[in-house]
Amino acid sequence: ETGVTQTPRHLVMGMTNKKSLKCEQHLGHNAMYWYKQSAKKPLELMFVYSLEERVENNSVPSRFSPECPNSSHLFLHLHTLQPEDSALYLCASSQGQSGGADEQFFGPGTRLTVL
C-alpha cells in the first residue's frame, strides 16, 4: 500500500450506533488530519495531530472522538451521530514541520450516511 488509505470507503449507521473510521499513511509523515467535506461547504478541518499529539480541535462535537496511537495511524470514533453528520470524511497527512508550507496528502475518504 502506498500513500494514505482509509477504511471503510462507505459506512451507513444509525444514530445510536458506534463505529470507527481508520486512516493509515505510508509516507513517514509526522502530521495527520481529519476533514469533513459536505456538499456546498468548504472543507472543514476537524482535528490535527502532530507527532501523535493533538494540536488542533476545531470545536468539533464530542460525538466525534479522534485517536492517534502512532504516527502512521489515525482513527475517528463515532457515537450517537446526527443525520447532519452525513458527509465525506477525509484523512490527510504531511511532513508537518514546515510552518504551513507542506503539501497535504489525502486519502480517498469515507462516505458516511447517518440514518
Added chain:
Amino acid sequence: AQSVTQLDSQVPVFEEAPVELRCNYSSSVSVYLFWYVQYPNQGLQLLLKYLSGSTLVESINGFEAEFNKSQTSFHLRKPSVHISDTAEYFCAVSDKGGSEKLVFGKGTKLTVNP
C-alpha cells in the same frame, strides 16, 4: 482569521477552450497559497502552490496560477483544457510560519464538454 472565496461554484467549458478559476483570499498575515484538485471518488491532490519567489507557478499538466498580492488573488488558468481536467478545484491558504492548518474555499466544479 483567514478566508478563501471561490466565486464560481461551477464552470462548464468546451474541450480545448481556455479556463480561469478564480480565488481570492483574506488574511492579516503573509500566506502560502495552494490549489488542490479532486477527481470523482478520490481525495484531494496538490496541483500547485505558491510559497515565495516568482509569482507565477505552474503544474506539470499545464495549469498555472499567479499570486497577486495587491488584489489578494491566486487565480488558476489553463490555455486549453481536456476532458480529463473535469474535476473539482479547491483553493487553500495557510499562514507563513504558522501551524499546518489549511483553510479551503468551497471549490469550483470544472466540467469539460466535448
